[in-house]
Amino acid sequence: MRLHPLTSLAAACSTAVITTAAASLPLSLAVMGAAVVLSARGGTARRLLPAAAAVLLPLGLSLLVMHGLFFPEGRTVLAQWGVARVTAEGLAFALERAAQLGAVVLALLVFSFSVSVPDLVAVLPSRGVHGRFAFVLASTLTLLPAITSRVERIRQAQESRGLVVRRGVLHRAAAFRLQAVPLVLSLIEDAGTRTAALEARGFSNPGPRTSYRDVPDPRGQRVLRAALLAAAAAAVAARLLLTQAGS
Amino acid sequence: MSAAHHSTETKPILSARIRSFTYHGEGLPVLEGIDLDLAPGTLTAVLGASGSGKSTLGRLLSGWLPPGTGGTLRGFLELAGSRLEFGGSGDPRINPAEWGRHVGFVPQDPAAVLSTVRGTVAEELAFGLENAALGRQAMKTAVEHTAGVLGLTELLEQNPGSLSGGQLRRLAIGCAIIAGPQVLIMDEPFASLDSAGTAGLARLLQDLVKLGTAVVVLSQVVDAPLLDAGTWLVLDNGKVTGSGPPAGLQAGAGLLPPGIRAAGGAPAPARDHTGAVHADTLLPRGGAGVPALELRGVCFGYGGGGRAAGGRTTRRRARGGSPAGDASAQVLKDINLSIKPGEVVAVTGPNGAGKSTLLRHFNGLLRPTAGDVLVHGRDIAGEPPGEAARSVGLLFQQPRDELFERTALREVCFGLDRLFHPGEAAGRALDALSAVGLSGAADAHPAELPASGQRLLALAAVLARKPSVLALDEPTVALDGGGLALLDAAVRSAAGEGAAVVLVTHDLDYARAAAHRVVMLDGGRLDG
Numbered sequence: 001m002r003l004h005p006l007t008s009l010a011a012a013c014s015t016a017v018i019t020t021a022a023a024s025l026p027l028s029l030a031v032m033g034a035a036v037v038l039s040a041r042g043g044t045a046r047r048l049l050p051a052a053a054a055v056l057l058p059l060g061l062s063l064l065v066m067h068g069l070f071f072p073e074g075r076t077v078l079a080q081w082g083v084a085r086v087t088a089e090g091l092a093f094a095l096e097r098a099a100q101l102g103a104v105v106l107a108l109l110v111f112s113f114s115v116s117v118p119d120l121v122a123v124l125p126s127r128g129v130h131g132r133f134a135f136v137l138a139s140t141l142t143l144l145p146a147i148t149s150r151v152e153r154i155r156q157a158q159e160s161r162g163l164v165v166r167r168g169v170l171h172r173a174a175a176f177r178l179q180a181v182p183l184v185l186s187l188i189e190d191a192g193t194r195t196a197a198l199e200a201r202g203f204s205n206p207g208p209r210t211s212y213r214d215v216p217d218p219r220g221q222r223v224l225r226a227a228l229l230a231a232a233a234a235a236v237a238a239r240l241l242l243t244q245a246g247s
Numbered sequence: 248m249s250a251a252h253h254s255t256e257t258k259p260i261l262s263a264r265i266r267s268f269t270y271h272g273e274g275l276p277v278l279e280g281i282d283l284d285l286a287p288g289t290l291t292a293v294l295g296a297s298g299s300g301k302s303t304l305g306r307l308l309s310g311w312l313p314p315g316t317g318g319t320l321r322g323f324l325e326l327a328g329s330r331l332e333f334g335g336s337g338d339p340r341i342n343p344a345e346w347g348r349h350v351g352f353v354p355q356d357p358a359a360v361l362s363t364v365r366g367t368v369a370e371e372l373a374f375g376l377e378n379a380a381l382g383r384q385a386m387k388t389a390v391e392h393t394a395g396v397l398g399l400t401e402l403l404e405q406n407p408g409s410l411s412g413g414q415l416r417r418l419a420i421g422c423a424i425i426a427g428p429q430v431l432i433m434d435e436p437f438a439s440l441d442s443a444g445t446a447g448l449a450r451l452l453q454d455l456v457k458l459g460t461a462v463v464v465l466s467q468v469v470d471a472p473l474l475d476a477g478t479w480l481v482l483d484n485g486k487v488t489g490s491g492p493p494a495g496l497q498a499g500a501g502l503l504p505p506g507i508r509a510a511g512g513a514p515a516p517a518r519d520h521t522g523a524v525h526a527d528t529l530l531p532r533g534g535a536g537v538p539a540l541e542l543r544g545v546c547f548g549y550g551g552g553g554r555a556a557g558g559r560t561t562r563r564r565a566r567g568g569s570p571a572g573d574a575s576a577q578v579l580k581d582i583n584l585s586i587k588p589g590e591v592v593a594v595t596g597p598n599g600a601g602k603s604t605l606l607r608h609f610n611g612l613l614r615p616t617a618g619d620v621l622v623h624g625r626d627i628a629g630e631p632p633g634e635a636a637r638s639v640g641l642l643f644q645q646p647r648d649e650l651f652e653r654t655a656l657r658e659v660c661f662g663l664d665r666l667f668h669p670g671e672a673a674g675r676a677l678d679a680l681s682a683v684g685l686s687g688a689a690d691a692h693p694a695e696l697p698a699s700g701q702r703l704l705a706l707a708a709v710l711a712r713k714p715s716v717l718a719l720d721e722p723t724v725a726l727d728g729g730g731l732a733l734l735d736a737a738v739r740s741a742a743g744e745g746a747a748v749v750l751v752t753h754d755l756d757y758a759r760a761a762a763h764r765v766v767m768l769d770g771g772r773l774d775g
Binding site for chain 1: 312
């Protein structure tokens with residue numbers, strides 16, 4: 001079934017909210033697992049996993065350092081260096097928080113790597129989002145692929161004139177310094193010419209606009225979206241009630 | 248001089264009196280003393296060599312270069328009865344969207360038209376209509392009609408980013424005409440179109456003129472359809488040197504500047520000054536030696552697991568990240584080609600036939616899914632493209648894809664230090680610039696050169712490396728008469744020194760004049 005972009009957005013957001021509100025390690029781990037499986041099925045895992053690692057590794061490490069070493073409520077001391085104590089409770093807390101964060105990040109990344117950008121851009125104006133904002137959003141989502149293809153083109157031009165780039169990420173990264181300046185200059189130049197074209201094609205028209213792309217929004221998905229949002233709201237409410245009751 | 252007076256008495260829809268137009272920061276005007284009246288139902292050709300100011304005039308008339316922000320205009324523009332006077336403080340401002348409703352423009356680089364956020368050709372065509380809030384059914388009808396007229400129907404569901412050069416030009420034309428503007432201005436529209444595309448565009452022009460559109464074609468080549476124009480306006484160095492019906496200008500020798508190429512004109516050196524040197528006489532003798540370039544059973548498909556340099560599987564990606572619609576199609580099927588040192592081979596074929604894809608196999612930018620590519624008998628399968636580039640020089644179809652440095656000299660110098668001593672490299676770069684007539688532009692930014700200059704600069708960057716295999720992708724596009732003569736001289740000189748040359752071109756006249764052998768790539772197979 002083809003998901004309406006707002007349905008996948010609602011699913012990602014409510015998953016993030018519910019996991020945060022529940023603060024349960026098994027749930028967080030289950031969500032993380034499900035996100036990875038979904039992304040592997042959708043064929044986006046190769047791009048998603050490095051992006052997730054780039055976000056989560058530094059955050060996870062800082063959580064570990066903060067709570068693993070300095071957790072006042074910790075009783076079971078595993079190791080101690082002066083004021084710094086590694087406690088079992090601290091480690092458990094750090095793990096729980098890291099899993100929670102991981103679930104949220106993965107859920108949102110699965111959405112952003114799987115959503116059809118043209119569908120999203122087509123849908124937003126009909127929901128009252130200004131066309132210019134929708135365009136900026138779409139440009140942001142397509143920026144990475146656009147930059148990648150531009151770097152590829154510049155590198156191909158350079159390779160055709162004798163730049164030897166060997167296989168492997170490190171060799172590519174080393175070669176990138178030669179492509180960085182041309183990349184920025186060409187993006188700026190491109191933006192200049194593109195503006196004239198967009199303006200002439202009425203992109204800045206203040207009035208209403210229509211969409212050529214027909215994005216079906218079946219009733220089932222509309223109901224599903226409402227249910228997802230209600231579940232998220234319920235999870236937050238339950239969390240607040242539990243906190244109040246516990247205090 | 249008034250351009251359209253000769254052809255019609257109808258009231259013009261767009262008029263311009265340009266006393267002068269000067270870009271900000273430049274001392275001398277790029278346009279001077281141009282009077283133009285474009286009446287409904289007329290075809291006007293603005294002819295001029297590269298750098299004559301054609302593109303500036305086109306962008307100025309179409310609202311892409313609004314006076315004030317883009318430069319200083321003295322004179323007036325009058326569109327649909329309302330006149331905008333420029334020339335002092337308090338100049339009016341052009342609303343590009345409002346202007347664009349009346350005047351459609353196809354720039355020289357068709358890729359500049361793309362919105363970049365639309366996933367298919369159909370949606371790209373509809374972009375302007377969406378912004379005008381047209382209903383979906385009306386948009387669908389308009390898209391289907393425009394696609395039919397331009398031969399884009401088969402491509403409607405493809406990603407614009409996956410189109411070939413010629414297909415992209417048709418899309419740009421479609422984007423300009425879909426809303427039915429009263430004035431249509433096209434900058435070098437025939438460049439990179441195959442013969443079917445040229446014939447189709449000629450018919451389209453006739454139809455638009457019949458329907459009452461004022462059509463303007465800016466060109467440095469007198470393409471056959473321009474012979475039917477009501478008016479020619481000849482530009483040289485930003486000034487009008489002649490205007491009137493084609494008959495009068497063609498007959499009077501000397502009225503057309505030498506840089507303007509004749510219709511279907513073969514390059515001048517094919518009938519060169521000695522009268523003796525024809526490509527055939529240069530055909531290298533003997534066939535016993537190792538071919539400079541050999542393709543054995545090469546197959547390639549973008550979705551078929553073809554390997555890009557660096558070992559990754561290639562797939563033409565949509566700008567939004569989804570694969571192109573025809574991803575699984577085989578672009579090249581069992582290609583066998585052998586080229587001797589000193590031989591010039593032209594590859595022709597319709598737009599989208601895979602000509603550029605073929606050239607990218609010569610230095611390993613693309614790797615065949617089956618078959619081998621041999622350069623001087625050496626299989627380049629395991630070599631990075633940078634190594635293969637020692638022997639193979641590749642001129643890209645779009646010069647802007649090839650140029651990335653800050654000055655023309657740095658551009659030509661790039662990579663030369665790997666081939667020559669540092670002292671020698673600079674000298675070779677200057678020689679190459681001089682060979683293409685760009686000695687004076689060594690410090691210019693490549694993007695500031697006119698299209699012809701960019702093509703020649705890219706050529707200089709290839710020639711400076713003295714490759715033994717020279718692969719040129721549509722080298723004649725955007726070249727004026729002078730540029731074409733330089734290109735032809737360079738090709739002959741390279742072949743004379745023993746380089747094998749492969750030209751990909753849709754320009755059959757040029758192919759026949761410049762090459763020993765013409766082969767045709769169609770449906771993924773090579774004939775001839």
